[in-house]
Amino acid sequence: MKILIVEDxxxxxESIFDYFTGEGNICEHAADFNTASEKIQLYSYDCIxxxxxxxxxxxxxxxxxxxxxxxxxxxxxxSARHSLDDRLSGLDxxxxxxxxxxxxxxxxxxxxxxxxxxKNFDGDNxxxxxxxxxxxxxxxxxxxxxxxxxxxxxxxxxVYFLSNKNKVVTKNAMAEHLWGDEMDLSDDFDFLYTxxxxxxxxxxxxxxxxxxxxxxxIGYKFTEA
Amino acid sequence: MKxxxxxxxxxxxTSSIILIITGIIYYFFIHLILTxxxxxxxxxxxxxxxxxxxxxxxxxxxxxxxxxxxxxxxLPGNTNDIREFSxxxxxxxxxxxxxxxxxxxxxxxxxxxxxxxxxxxxxxxSEDLVRxxxxxxxxxxxxxxxxxxxxxxFVLNRLWMPFYSTLKRMKSFEVTKIGExxxxxxxxxxxxxxxxxxxxxxxxxxxxxxELKSFTDNxxxxxxxxxxxxxxxxxxxxxxxxxxAQQGALLEDIYQATGRLARLHQSLLLLAKIExxxxxxxxxxxxKDLVESKVRQFQxxxxxxxxxxxxxxxxxxxxxxxxxxxxxxxxxxSNAVRHNxxxxxxxxxxxxxxLVISNTGKNVNDTGRLFDRFSKSPESEGMGLGLxxxxxxxxxxxxxxxxxxxxxMHQFSIFFDPES
Numbered sequence: 001m002k003i004l005i006v007e008d009x010x011x012x013x014e015s016i017f018d019y020f021t022g023e024g025n026i027c028e029h030a031a032d033f034n035t036a037s038e039k040i041q042l043y044s045y046d047c048i049x050x051x052x053x054x055x056x057x058x059x060x061x062x063x064x065x066x067x068x069x070x071x072x073x074x075x076x077x078x079s080a081r082h083s084l085d086d087r088l089s090g091l092d093x094x095x096x097x098x099x100x101x102x103x104x105x106x107x108x109x110x111x112x113x114x115x116x117x118x119k120n121f122d123g124d125n126x127x128x129x130x131x132x133x134x135x136x137x138x139x140x141x142x143x144x145x146x147x148x149x150x151x152x153x154x155x156x157x158x159v160y161f162l163s164n165k166n167k168v169v170t171k172n173a174m175a176e177h178l179w180g181d182e183m184d185l186s187d188d189f190d191f192l193y194t195x196x197x198x199x200x201x202x203x204x205x206x207x208x209x210x211x212x213x214x215x216x217x218i219g220y221k222f223t224e225a
Numbered sequence: 226m227k228x229x230x231x232x233x234x235x236x237x238x239t240s241s242i243i244l245i246i247t248g249i250i251y252y253f254f255i256h257l258i259l260t261x262x263x264x265x266x267x268x269x270x271x272x273x274x275x276x277x278x279x280x281x282x283x284x285x286x287x288x289x290x291x292x293x294x295x296x297x298x299x300l301p302g303n304t305n306d307i308r309e310f311s312x313x314x315x316x317x318x319x320x321x322x323x324x325x326x327x328x329x330x331x332x333x334x335x336x337x338x339x340x341x342x343x344x345x346x347x348x349x350x351s352e353d354l355v356r357x358x359x360x361x362x363x364x365x366x367x368x369x370x371x372x373x374x375x376x377x378x379f380v381l382n383r384l385w386m387p388f389y390s391t392l393k394r395m396k397s398f399e400v401t402k403i404g405e406x407x408x409x410x411x412x413x414x415x416x417x418x419x420x421x422x423x424x425x426x427x428x429x430x431x432x433x434x435x436e437l438k439s440f441t442d443n444x445x446x447x448x449x450x451x452x453x454x455x456x457x458x459x460x461x462x463x464x465x466x467x468x469x470a471q472q473g474a475l476l477e478d479i480y481q482a483t484g485r486l487a488r489l490h491q492s493l494l495l496l497a498k499i500e501x502x503x504x505x506x507x508x509x510x511x512x513k514d515l516v517e518s519k520v521r522q523f524q525x526x527x528x529x530x531x532x533x534x535x536x537x538x539x540x541x542x543x544x545x546x547x548x549x550x551x552x553x554x555x556x557x558x559s560n561a562v563r564h565n566x567x568x569x570x571x572x573x574x575x576x577x578x579x580l581v582i583s584n585t586g587k588n589v590n591d592t593g594r595l596f597d598r599f600s601k602s603p604e605s606e607g608m609g610l611g612l613x614x615x616x617x618x619x620x621x622x623x624x625x626x627x628x629x630x631x632x633x634m635h636q637f638s639i640f641f642d643p644e645s
Contacts, residue, residue, distance in 0.1 A: 009450050015457035019464070080449035088506075102453035102487050105460035168463045172480050191525055216473025218480070219463065 001025045001116050004045045006036040006062065007078070008055055016049065019105040019167070020112075033057030040066055040073070046116045047074040049108070050095070063093045074115040078103065104173035106164045113163040127162055130224070132208055134159065143206035153178055154199045161212060161222035170219040196220060229385065233377040240373055244366040252359055259351035260327065264310055267329035270295070270344050278333050284340065292347040300339040306332045307341070315347040324349040387411035391420055398427060400434045400502070437501055441494060452487050459483065485608070492610040495552070496598070499617045504546050507622075512541040512550070516575055519554045523562065531568040538575040543641060549618045556611035557582050557637055564589075564602075564635065572634070578645075583636035595628050 003020055007013040008031050017027050028045075030036035033056030040048065040062060048066070052059035063075060077090045080101040087098045096115045099108060117125055117136065125137040133142045139155055141148045150158065160177055161169070171189045178195070200212050213221045270293065277285045287295045294315065308331045315326025328345040411417060459480060468476065498504055520536055527534050543550070561571050561584035569585035594600040596616040601609035619626040625643035629636050 009454060011454045012450070012457055015454070015461045018461050019457075080447075080453065101449040102456040102483070105457055170460070170463065170477075170480055172484055173460075176484075190529065215463075216468045216476070217470050218473045218477040 001046045001112070002044075003027045003112065004030060004036070004039055004043075004048045004073075006030045006049060006054065006059065007051045008032060008053075009051075015105060016108065019109060023165070031055070033059075033062065036062055037065060040071070041069065044071065045073045046119065047076060047096075047112045049112070050075055050077050052077060052079040052090075060090060060093060063090065063095055067094045072119065074112075074119050076108075076112055076115060078108070104170065104176065106160070106167060106169040106173045107177055109167070110160050110163040110177065114159075127159075129162060129165075130209070132203070134162065141203075143203060143208040146206045148202050148206045150199065150202060151195075153195050154202070157195055157199055158203075161220070164222065166221070166223045168215045168219050168221045174220070229377055229381045232381065233374065236377065237370060237373060240370060241366075244362075244369065248359065248362045248366065251362055252355065255355050255358055256351075259348075259354065263327045263346055263348065263351065264329070267310065267327065267344050267346060271329055271331050271342070274342055274344075275333055278335055282336065284333075284335065292350070294345045296343045296345075298341045298343070300332065300341050306339075308332070312348075313345060315345050315349075317347065317349075325352055384413065387413065387416040388419065391416070391423055395423060400430055434501075438503060441497055441501075441503065444494070448490055449487070452483060452490070455483050456480075456487075489608050489610070492608060492614060496610065496614055496617055499549070499614070499621055502621065504549060504621075506546045506548065507544050508547065510543050510545060510547060510550055512543045512580070513538045513575055515547075515550055515554060516573065516580070519551075519558055520573065523558050526562045527571070530562060530565060532562065532565055533568075533570045535570070535572045537573070539577065541575055541577055541580075541641075543622075545618075545622050549621070553615050553618050553639075556615045560584075560611060560637070561635075570634075578642060579638050579640045581636060581638045583631070583634040585633060586635050588630070588633075589635075596626070 001020075001024070003025060005013055005016050005020075005027055007016065007029075010031070013029055013031070017029065020027050028039060028043075030039050033054045036050075036054065037057075050059045050062060054062075059077065059079070063077075066073060066075065075095045075097075077087075077095045077098045078101060079090075079098070090098055096118070097111050099111060114136075117127070125135065127134040127136060131144045133145075134140070136159060139152075141150055141155065141158065156178060157174065160174065171192055175189060175192050178192070196212065200210060204210060211222050211224060213223060215221045274285055274295070284297055285295075287297060292315075308329070310327065310329050313326045313328045315324045315328075316322075317324050325348040326345045327348050328343055330341060330343050333340050333342055411420070459476065463476065516538055517536075520534065526532075561582055564586045565571065565584050566586060571582070571584045574581045589602055596612050598613040599609040600613075616626055618624075619639060623643070625640040627638045627640070629638075
């Protein structure tokens with residue numbers, strides 16, 4: 001994936017950069033409006049992470065520019081503004097998703113991966129991971145061509161793990177991903193344990209290796225090693 | 226009461242009273258003046274009779290003049306002289322008609338005899354005059370009242386037109402919309418001033434609104450950014466080295482606190498936004514549908530605590546922001562779950578008039594501060610903002626939220642139309 005991070009907060013940009021780099025991902029950075037505008041005009045990206053409040057201009061204007069020049073780059077707005085107007089106008093202008101700060105890097109990665117997947121594989125939305133095949137649009141998983149029946153939550157969880165391969169993902173982040181932060185469930189991980197346990201069990205029964213490791217008691221890591 | 230009605234009422238009432246009183250006074254004065262004039266005429270006649278008697282030593286002929294009759298009567302010797310005016314009747318011989326009259330009874334001395342003289346004059350003319358004057362007065366009064374009424378009715382209403390149109394615009398004024406409150410052209414100074422003041426006020430309000438909005442946005446932005454940095458750095462930190470379980474526990478605590486801080490902050494911003502009416506995406510919502518999907522969303526939680534959920538919903542649409550409706554339902558549902566007993570019960574009832582959510586739970590002392598910010602029971606894990614936000618949302622849409630304990634159930638009711 002080729003990603004442009006438009007973010008004026010250097011510390012935040014660094015974290016995103018570190019998290020995304022690797023696995024063939026290339027990240028570029030623009031810290032102000034003009035740099036971002038230039039890069040957007042010159043190059044194409046799989047996904048642009050767009051902060052709304054930028055030095056030198058409004059992030060939404062960048063979005064309009066992009067859409068005017070008919071570019072197909074995916075756009076994920078990351079903003080501290082929880083304002084509905086911004087969310088709606090952002091999505092109206094053609095942004096693919098909207099993430100409110102503060103967010104978990106794993107959530108960001110999952111959403112970016114989803115956007116890029118949608119952009120790149122029109123219709124045929126299949127992820128392969130060793131013996132496991134995931135058809136995201138049909139919500140099917142097969143292990144060595146054996147179908148595995150998962151609940152919606154388990155499926156979401158698995159796709160989330162796949163998007164964050166080799167990363168430690170916290171339980172908070174996973175709970176927020178599955179239930180949203182409104183339900184105030186993020187301090188209660190009983191559900192999460194159950195879902196992870198069921199997921200591992202179902203995949204194991206279908207013949208998949210156990211890729212999901214518990215880490216330091218605060219999260220999980222989906223890894224081959 | 227409308228201003229014109231009120232004004233009309235006072236105006237017409239006062240005018241009527243004043244005109245009636247004037248009429249009465251007028252009547253009496255004219256009556257008095259005319260009677261005085263008659264009396265003077267009678268006195269002149271009396272004088273003439275006296276002079277005639279003195280000069281000729283005999284009574285003049287009791288001839289009748291125009292509208293005047295004189296009669297004599299001899300009185301017994303030693304009666305006192307009298308002289309008095311009185312209202313009598315006057316016999317009109319020509320028309321053989323009794324008319325109101327005024328007579329003067331007086332005494333003249335002739336050759337040692339006392340003779341009573343009665344001079345009577347017809348009052349018919351003066352009475353006619355008075356009547357005509359009275360009629361004219363009444364007529365003028367009536368015409369005046371009618372024209373006053375018509376003026377008030379039509380001219381006043383037309384005069385006040387700019388006021389009503391300004392009022393209408395003020396009513397439909399929305400702080401989020403652009404455009405002036407009133408641009409109606411009027412030549413009345415007061416209304417021009419009113420329009421100017423209203424426009425100035427609207428501008429000020431809009432200015433304040435913009436400032437508030439940008440402040441809220443900025444505050445949110447400024448505080449969320451460091452939080453986002455902390456969160457992302459924690460995520461990065463987690464990827465670096467192996468941690469011991471103890472370090473893991475510490476990290477988890479930091480995560481929790483950061484998450485809590487973010488949620489707390491978002492809740493406070495949300496409260497401020499609702500209070501300042503900054504959430505404007507009100508739309509027609511199928512509330513039944515909303516509640517049903519919320520029940521599905523909470524299904525896992527219900528099952529975890531072994532709660533029995535009774536749902537009785539009838540169709541209901543509301544006009545409100547979907548976002549806020551979702552928040553309200555989330556808060557009420559989480560509340561019903563969080564403060565429930567193991568294997569307890571939740572009843573969710575939606576009718577045309579109210580949404581009622583009741584749940585079993587421990588007895589609590591209702592301190593009346595349930596809907597206050599940061600008020601929560603000691604064992605609650607929440608932030609104490611959920612109900613405050615819920616209440617605020619209800620206020621925004623004119624709903625009424627009520628809490629009561631009934632038969633061991635805690636019951637929250639939202640009345641959509643508290644007036645009825």
